[in-house]
Amino acid sequence: MKTIDSIPTSKIQRATKLVSTGAKVGVNYLKYYGDKLVSTQEEAKERLNKNNASDIYDGLKQLKGSALKVAQMLSMEKSIMPQAYVEKFSLAQFSVPPLSAPLVIKTFKKYFGKHPNELFDTFNATSVNAASIGQVHLAEKNGKKLAVKIQYPGVAESIASDLAMVKPVAMSMFNIKGKDSDKYFKEVENKLIEETNYLLEIKQSKEIAKSCQHISNLKFPEYYEELSSERIITMDFMYGEHLSEFTGHNQDKNKADKLGQALWDFYMYQIHQLKKVHADPHPGNFLVSKDGELIVLDFGCMKTIPEEFYIPYFELAKKENINNREFFVSRLYELEILKKEDSAEEQKFFTEMFLDMLSLFTQPFHQSTFDFSDAGFFGKIAELGERYSKSTELRKMNGNRGSKHFIYINRTFFGLYNLMFDLKAQNIKIDNYLRL
Numbered sequence: 317m318k319t320i321d322s323i324p325t326s327k328i329q330r331a332t333k334l335v336s337t338g339a340k341v342g343v344n345y346l347k348y349y350g351d352k353l354v355s356t357q358e359e360a361k362e363r364l365n366k367n368n369a370s371d372i373y374d375g376l377k378q379l380k381g382s383a384l385k386v387a388q389m390l391s392m393e394k395s396i397m398p399q400a401y402v403e404k405f406s407l408a409q410f411s412v413p414p415l416s417a418p419l420v421i422k423t424f425k426k427y428f429g430k431h432p433n434e435l436f437d438t439f440n441a442t443s444v445n446a447a448s449i450g451q452v453h454l455a456e457k458n459g460k461k462l463a464v465k466i467q468y469p470g471v472a473e474s475i476a477s478d479l480a481m482v483k484p485v486a487m488s489m490f491n492i493k494g495k496d497s498d499k500y501f502k503e504v505e506n507k508l509i510e511e512t513n514y515l516l517e518i519k520q521s522k523e524i525a526k527s528c529q530h531i532s533n534l535k536f537p538e539y540y541e542e543l544s545s546e547r548i549i550t551m552d553f554m555y556g557e558h559l560s561e562f563t564g565h566n567q568d569k570n571k572a573d574k575l576g577q578a579l580w581d582f583y584m585y586q587i588h589q590l591k592k593v594h595a596d597p598h599p600g601n602f603l604v605s606k607d608g609e610l611i612v613l614d615f616g617c618m619k620t621i622p623e624e625f626y627i628p629y630f631e632l633a634k635k636e637n638i639n640n641r642e643f644f645v646s647r648l649y650e651l652e653i654l655k656k657e658d659s660a661e662e663q664k665f666f667t668e669m670f671l672d673m674l675s676l677f678t679q680p681f682h683q684s685t686f687d688f689s690d691a692g693f694f695g696k697i698a699e700l701g702e703r704y705s706k707s708t709e710l711r712k713m714n715g716n717r718g719s720k721h722f723i724y725i726n727r728t729f730f731g732l733y734n735l736m737f738d739l740k741a742q743n744i745k746i747d748n749y750l751r752l
Contacts, residue, residue, distance in 0.1 A: 414443035414451050415468065423469055427547035435543060436462070445600075449511060449616070454553060461553040463537070465514070472512035472547075479505055503720040507595075511616035514549045521551075521615040527590055531752055533578035535611045554611045556603030563599075563738040571608045576688060576741020577748065578610045583732050584749035591626060595619035595724040597731030599738070619724040625651070629725065633678045644671065652719045662713055669704065676700060677729075685743050688736035697733075 355363075415423065420441045424432050432439035436455040443451040450467040479501055510516055518539045525536035535554070543550035566572055579602075586593040594601075596617040603611035628650040631637050638644055645667060648654040653670055654663055676696055680686040687693075704710055736744070 414446035415466075417441035419469075420451075420453070420466060423466055424548070426469070427467070428545050432464070436464075439464070455550070457543070462540070462543075463551050463553040464543075465549040465551075467512060467514065467547040472509070475505060475508045475512070479508075497716055499720045500716075500723060503723050507617055507619070507724065510618075513546060514544060514616075515546050517614075517616040518544055518549060520618045524586070524590075524592075524594065524612075524615055524618075528582060528585060531578065531581050531585060533574055533609045534582055535605060535609050537611075537613065554603055554605075554613070556605045556611050558599055559602040559604060559610075559735065560599035560738065562604040563740075566739075569740075569742070572739045573741055573743060574608060575604065575610050576736055576739045576744055579732070579735060579739070580741075580744050580746075581749050581752060582610070582612065583728070584747075585752055587621065587728075588630075588749060591621045591623070593619050593621065593725075593728055595728045597728055597735055599735065602735070617724075619721075619728065621725065622721065625719055625721040625725075629721075632674055633681045635678075635682045638671065638674055638678070651722075653717050665709060665713065666717060669710075672700060680744075680746055683746065685745055687742045688733070688744060689740035689742050694733070694737050 420443070421431065424430075428435070432441070432453075432455065436457050438456045440454045442453070444454055444463075445452040449471055450465045453464045453466065455462045455464050518541060521536070521539055528534060529536070537552040537554050540550045562575075563572075583593065583597070594612070594615060594617070596614065601612065601614045603613065605611055628647040632644065632647050632651075637647070645654065648667060648670060649656075654666060658666070676693075679693065680688075
């Protein structure tokens with residue numbers, strides 16, 4: 317894979333890159349209008365989406381950092397984003413052009429003040445894995461194989477300006493109006509700032525590994541603070557294949573169910589017992605060991621769940637509460653989905669919309685066991701998402717709905733459900749975490 321010798325770090329450089337990407341998108345639309353004259357609307361639109369997704373991703377992968385991280389987050393919105401974007405943006409999870417070896421050495425010296433060979437017995441300056449915020453290198457020390465994650469230059473310093481540049485696109489895509497929108501972008505900004513603090517990540521990694529070590533079929537790497545800094549993390553190298561690679565070839569139903577139960581227990585225990593959760597559940601953060609154990613990586617994105625959000629959110633996961641109209645509406649107000657200033661039309665629309673969504677999405681919690689291989693269940697979720705994404709009525713209304721905490725909690729559940737479906741995990745004991 318081609319390497320990158322430099323990353324635009326200044327606000328002007330990064331804005332210029334996005335402007336040039338925008339120009340390519342403009343050309344794609346011109347082609348689209350001509351294409352519609354000789355092709356069907358669906359064929360022309362599909363080609364437009366593919367061209368735009370490719371050009372946008374090519375621009376973002378050179379910027380890296382929070383701009384690419386947003387693409388990674390959007391790739392998990394399979395029921396909202398066109399398939400072309402999901403496929404292209406999902407590459408941001410673990411397949412991004414890495415920094416060149418000279419830039420790696422320069423970056424290492426800047427962050428640590430030393431050449432990597434001064435700290436390790438061996439250090440490979442060629443990356444083995446590159447993602448949105450950092451890339452991983454192999455090293456050895458005292459006979460132990462290590463993984464060294466190095467943060468890209470300028471990532472932490474450019475978060476606010478990057479988000480300001482992608483904000484108009486996100487607001488248009490999710491129908492967010494200007495009023496009161498800042499709380500959502502501030503939530504994302506704060507989380508991205510936390511993700512660039514590698515000392516915080518080490519602290520969180522150790523805490524979660526200790527709290528969840530009793531869960532069967534889970535493994536965590538050990539972290540080495542003396543070989544880490546605010547921009548570099550050194551941990552055990554973990555042997556295994558990415559979860560997406562495993563699900564692509566696995567035919568062993570028992571192994572899939574075992575991994576699925578471990579994954580589900582891991583998340584339910586965090587959410588309900590710790591009230592703090594690994595809010596980045598994409599395939600690149602999980603490996604499968606040769607013994608069929610689930611290896612969990614990257615605890616940079618952790619979401620604390622405040623009690624005032626946790627209680628009404630999970631009360632609405634209970635079937636009897638969903639079917640109790642008065643109770644249901646009262647919790648929608650608590651969760652800021654409904655507002656006092658809403659018109660009668662808005663109140664009715666959003667009450668029915670969330671009744672549809674929660675009646676479907678909470679189905680796993682209405683049973684003692686659930687079959688996450690059920691394509692029909694996930695097909696209904698996709699259909700519902702597509703229906704509301706095309707709703708002209710919804711487009712007329714203010715999309716600023718819900719507590720800021722929805723952003724990462726919903727992201728966690730969408731990601732978890734998708735991973736469970738990819739595994740084709742069956743007979744998952746929903747409340748098994750209570751027995752752990």
